[in-house]
Amino acid sequence: MDKLPEIVELLDESGIGLADGEGLLDERERRILIGAVNFHALARPGRTFRITVLRGPRGTMPSLTDDRTRHIEWGDDREVVGSLVVRSTVQTTSGTNPPEGLVDLAVDLGGEPEVASAYHQLPGLMGKVRRSVRFFAPVQFDVLRQYRTDVTEKRYRKREVPKKAPVRITRGTTATGHGATPAIIFGIHWLELGGAERFALETVQLAKEAGFTPIVITDRPSTHPWITRPELDGAIVVPLTHPVSPEQESAFLNGVLSAYDVRGVHLHHSTWLAQRLPWLKSIRPDLPVIDSLHILEWRTGGFVDISVRMTNVIDHHHVISPMLRDYLVGKQGVDPAKVELATLANLTTKGxxxxxxxxxxxxxxxxxxxxxxxxxxxxxxxxxxxxxxxxxxxxxxxxxxxxxxxxxxxxxxxxxxxxxxxxxxxxxxxxxxxxxxxxxxxxxxxxxxxxxxxxxxxxxxxxxxxxxxxxxxxxxxxxxxxxxxxxxxxxxxxxxxxxxxxxxxxxxxxxxxxxxxxxxxxxxxxxxxxxxxxxxxxxxxxx
Missing domain, CATH: 3.40.50.2000 (Glycogen Phosphorylase B;)
Incomplete structure (x- = not known):
């Protein structure tokens, strides 16, 4: 069981068990709530928050950082678990007084994890037709999918991914100082079963062993069944839910940069963090960035295309296979010196x-x-x-x-x-x-x-x-x-x-x-x- 992070002070709670885990929430819910508190504490340094904690029906997604948390009205199917009052202990910008006033938030933890196919969520008549075909004739449906993949793959192989213009700044402007604790920012898809996620948690553990505090940011809707994994003990976990307002996004990242001595960024299939790299590099051009890539997705381009687009603000493209290396260097013209082939051959095996x-x-x-x-x-x-x-x-x-x-x-x-x-x-x-x-x-x-x-x-x-x-x-x-x-x-x-x-x-x-x-x-x-x-x-x- 992970302890409450130092960036938060618990002032009052109604038996929720945020600090000791002995209360109304199970350990997964407790860690999701701490993740929400982490975001708001970093985005609004020094503020005091009264948080109403909601729970949804099975399979519903959490609402932790998005605009809905500001609403003091919720759906009829939401259960009120309790409430708590916390204060952000993150230092405010130098020369200003701590802001006053209580901030009210409603944080929805969602429901128990439920595995459901994306096809079940397709709306309307066309969604109903696709569901019926998919589940009654999966092989025949897959035949059509593969022919479609052939077409998109052929088209995809011909195109060059446009690249974001580089950030030419060599020294950023200093608006805030930074903390004393060395940290690494991790961008992770979600905290669920997967090969990329397994390696991501391995790197979080390696960061802890090296003496860093991991700042783990996820950006996809999930009930995060892996949030209780021991690799995340001692990490600052922030499960984002969208949409997050632009001013809150920058305030949150500024809070991270001011509360910790951030030494680097490591992406693991994180669209949100990848798209904010140009801004990060504009204020911290010295910040090294790694992007770990696993799979080339012919239908959409996926995370590899995002990485190519952002190559001018990425220091190292870590690839796990020769095929990805050859694609980045040979097809997309990425600087070979920036592409690191390092395999996962021994990640789950020895010898x-x-x-x-x-x-x-x-x-x-x-x-x-x-x-x-x-x-x-x-x-x-x-x-x-x-x-x-x-x-x-x-x-x-x-x-x-x-x-x-x-x-x-x-x-x-x-x-x-x-x-x-x-x-x-x-x-x-x-x-x-x-x-x-x-x-x-x-x-x-x-x-x-x-x-x-x-x-x-x-x-x-x-x-x-x-x-x-x-x-x-x-x-x-x-x-x-x-x-x-x-x-x-x-x-x-x-x-x-x-x-x-x-x-x-x-x-x-x-x-x-x-x-x-x-x-x-x-x-x-x-x-x-x-x-x-x-x-x-x-x-x-x-x-």
């Missing part, structure tokens, strides 16, 4: 360069596994269609493990029954370790329609398990060439099924493919390690 094939016996069923979130990107429904194909065509007993959870959980459970897989397929959740699934598996299948370079590929390699993967992102950097299969649904099913049947019938060929995969892993192990590079960079910021 990937020494991976060895797992001995297999002809006894017992051949086991095919899927490990990942149940999302549109990961396409678990395609794995289930593959399983149905293999069930009827394998030359020996076969079984399947699907390990994960997410917004398509209902669809996954329904398809298992509809496809007649209940007797050969086991569903596993977060209560089981992924290592156990990989220990049980003969092959891992990655059915995603887009990736950067999956952590599960590294984990499977370390466990001696060959990977059959769609040929997306930088998966070719690790997966054996013959085991890279088409992204389009029906070619994916037929090609993946053929490769797996070959493994079943020829253990020698399975070993050959795994040896190729292990060789690529050994080459990857020689590349710079992201954890080491980040640690060295942070230590340099302390000097």
């Amino acid at each position: 990937i360069g020494q991976a060895a094939a797992k001995a297999k016996s002809d006894d017992g069923p051949f086991t095919v596994a899927f490990v990942g979130r149940f999302t549109q990107q990961k396409r678990p429904y395609l794995f289930l269609q593959l399983a149905a194909s293999l069930k009827g065509s394998a030359s020996r007993e076969i079984r399947f493990i699907v390990h994960g959870d997410g917004e398509l959980a209902g669809e996954v459970h329904g398809l298992v029954s509809r496809l007649g897989l209940s007797d050969v397929l086991e569903l596993r959740g977060s209560d089981k370790p992924v290592a156990k699934t990989l220990a049980d598996a003969d092959v891992l299948v990655i059915s995603s329609d887009n990736e950067g370079l999956t952590l599960t590929s590294f984990e499977a390699t370390a466990a001696g398990v060959p990977v059959v993967s769609t040929d997306v992102g930088s998966q070719a950097s690790l997966v054996a060439e013959d085991l890279l299969v088409p992204r389009h649904p029906y070619p994916f099913i037929s090609t993946a099924a053929e490769r797996i049947r070959t493994m079943i019938n020829s253990p020698e060929q399975r070993k050959t493919w795994l040896d190729e995969q292990a060789g690529k892993a050994a080459a990857f192990a020689k590349l710079p390690d992201a954890r080491t590079w980040v640690r060295d960079t942070y230590e340099g910021w302390l000097k």
